[in-house]
Structures are given as structure tokens and as C-alpha cells.
Amino acid sequence: MAWQSSSKATNIPSGRTKLILACVLATGFLFGACGKQAVRASEKEFLADRIMQFDADGQETSADEHILSNREGSAGGRGTGGGGCGCN
């Protein structure tokens, strides 16, 4: 049992390590789900809708970021605009 106690004492990850690990795993899992099913151009009607676009209102996004970054210690990582319709 002694080796088990020792192992626990030395291998418990810190809060930050857990956070990074969780994010990496989540991202990896989500990336793993990508690209398995191609969407044909004829199937992109819903993807092209404005409510499917990320940050469709650039000024709203900018103002929100402005407020939140002044009320929170973190900043950035809120993504980029556009959507996946590929309409460009």
C-alpha cells in the first residue's frame, strides 16, 4: 500500500494542469468528430442562415468583448466570425 500512497502524493495534478488537460481532451474529442461526414453544397441551406453564423454582428461581438474583458481576469479565446457554409 505504501507505493500507492506515494503515487497519489506525487501524481495529483494541479488545478491548472487539470484545466489544460480537460480542454485538450475536449478539443481532441471534438476535432475527432470533424470531417467524418462531408456536407454537400446542396445541403448547406441551413448552414448559410444568419443564425448559424458565429459572431454575425461584429460590433455586438466587439462591445461584448470590451465589457467582459473589463469585468473578468481572462481575455481572448472567444473565436472568430463566420460560419461553415463555405459560401464566402
Added chain:
Amino acid sequence: MAAAVAATRYDSRMKRSASFLGLAYMALPIVLPALAGVVAPSSLAQAHAEDRVDSTTTWYQEKRKGNLGGLTVVHPQFDIGVDAGDNTTLDIGYSADAVSGATAAVYSTDAVSSATTFKDLRHAATTGITFYGSRSTLSISGNIGSERDYNSIGVGASAKVDLPGKNTALALSYNHGFDQVCDFDNGMATALERRPLTGQQACEKQKFLLGKDVAGDSVWRDLSFDTTQATVTQNISPSVVAQFGLYGQVARGFQSNPYRRVRVSGVEAQEHLPDVRGRVALMARVNKYLPSIKSAMHAMARGYTDTWGVNSVTLGLGYSQYFGNSLLLRTNARIYQQSEATFFKDAFFYETEGSAGEYFTGDRELGAIRNIVGGMKFSYIKFDENGGNVLGVFDEVSFNLKAEVYLLDELPADPIEDNREGIDRQFLSSGQAVDAFTLQLGMLFRY
């Protein structure tokens, strides 16, 4: 009114370079030459650019304790985008921050009693050029900002490429900010001897955007930002799209609030923060369309960590619903929680124990906090489905009205049972269920 000392006020200055990033995608310069090859055939591509005029005004109102009124911010934004040929768009923008309210001069167990009032006005301008290819865009942008005691200049670039099949889009961005912060000329004083800026100092400038030192009075301290972001946007199915992002930033230079004092072992010294801060964030979000009821669901998650010891998690949900062809309602809710920086202490412990190593701060945003935001947005969108004009001129006209409420909670950073003074008065938050709200009115014209 005393020229004032503003915790909140300075925070907005220090972080504004990051806020500008939302205005344009920035790109890693190293990849731009490679991407230029993708963009080059754009002369053969169809026209992508579109003229637009976009204006939004945001009113942020926060309550304050102790009959001190509130913090009020009015943030107008105005952007114009015009075609410069079939494949190029030029953008210019202007925004301002008119800020007034109360702020604590000294971070202590009773910050409320030391509160003073202040007013401030900031102007900012952006410009950019975007080149559109058949499967790619390349943007280059710049921004400037100026107020009495802070200057900022930023340059950046971004690139976005749709992979074959147009189900995957990759975006890269990079931005560099050259900022300057006005500070009291403390000469060679040690951290606990440093005096704060009071608003009486000159903070002189030359050529509008360059600080000029005045010996014995005020000096300008450099602060730079290097920010990069990579995102992947992926169609998962005909009704699901997801985006994943990795963000990093390094800030170097003077990052303390020059106005803020912290009571440390009986001494009220200027806040003292590390000169370097590295940030990393990972983000994922997904939109799901519900064709049967013409609506969409939105979800997002973000994890963040930095070299000051702040770790945070953000979770968000949203729902968009059409009513007829022109009305759109979106509701959203978001919860955020962060841990305190390694050198942050509740005010009682700075006063009784002293600083945590070399550094000390009274910044609420470096403490342990939990914020909840909820709101809704109404949009009226008008366009001719047959390709005609609206009002005889525009391709599309939209009006937006958005309202949100904020629940801002401070959490104890140290053992609360040992803190005889508590944390209720160390910041100027409202102490009520709803601490702040925003109202936002926007208009967009495409033509």
C-alpha cells in the same frame, strides 16, 4: 471634482488592445506569404465585397455601494466598409468610451469610504483592407486609441482559408499592440515607496499619440501585446457547425493601475504587478439548426489559464428563433468563474500579513469571481428575397435591440473564517442580486 483614480477606468485601458482584436481577424505574418498564393487568383473570382454602414451604441450601467451612484459607460461604434474593386474591401471605424462613476482610491477592508468620482473619454479608430479570393480572405488592419493618460497603436493581419469541399475553414491571426501608460515619476523608488498617479500630473503628449515625460511629474511606461489566434470552423452535418479555437497572448511592460493604491501592512503603495503576463485559452462552440421550427441552438465552452495564476472556465447557451421573415429573437445565458491570481489576497490579509511575495493588487478582476450574464436580442431584418432593394437603395437593412443583466459575485480568495473584516466592502460592487445591465441599439445597412 477631483481628477480621479479609477480601478475600473484603468482596467479598460490596459485591456483595450485585446478588445480591438474583435474588429478584425489578425494573421501570423509567417503564413501570409503562403496564403497570398491562395488569394492571388482572386482576380478571377466573383465579387465578394459589399458596401455597408454599421452603427451600434452600447450603454453599460453598474450599481455601486454606499450611495455612490454607479459606473456608467456609453460606447458608440461606427464602421463603414466600401468596395475597392470586386475582391477588395476597405474598412474604417470609430468608437469611443465615455465613462463616469465612482471608484475606490485604496484597496482595503473598507474601500467604499475611500471612493472618489471620475470622468473619462477615450477615442479609438480602426482601418483595414480585406482581399477576397475564391476560397480565402486576407486582412490587414491597424488601430489607434487615445485618452489623457493612455495611448495605443496596433497592427495586425489575418487569413482565412476554406479547405476543398468548403466544409472546413482555417483562420489564423496575429496582432501587435504598442501601448503607453502614464505613470507618476517615482524615479528609483521601491515597490512599497511608489506613489500613485493622482490625475494632477501633466501626462503630456506630442503628436497626439506619443507620450512625453515630464521629470519629477509624470513618465510614460511602455506596454506591448503580442496576440495570436487559430480557429477551425467545421461543418459537422447539414444542420450543425462547430468552431474550435486556440488563443495566446503575451503582454510585456507596465500592467499595474497607476492610480490604484493597496494598503499593505499599514503602507498605502501603488499597485505592483509583474511586467510579463502570458495567456492561453481554448474554445469550442457549436450551432445546431432546428429546421422544423426555424430556430437554432448555440453552446460554447472556454478554458483559460495565465502565468499570473488566473484559471477560468466559461459556459454559454443560446437560442435563436425567427418570427415570420423579418423578426429574430435570440436569448443567451453565460456563466464564468475564475480563480484568483497567485499574488492576490483579500484586503484584510494584505493589511495584516503583507504582500504575497513581491506583488500586490487591488484589482477585482484578479480575484476569485463568478459572473453570470443573461439577456435577449431582438432584430428586425429586411431584405428583398427576389434580389431587389429595400427602400429603393439597400440590399439589406437591420435594426437590433439587445438587453443583458449581469450578476457579478466576488468570492473569498483566502480562508473566510480567518477574515474578521469579510470581503463585502473591499470592492465597490453593488451587493445586490443584479449588479449591472447593458442596453444596445444597432443599425446595419448593406448596399
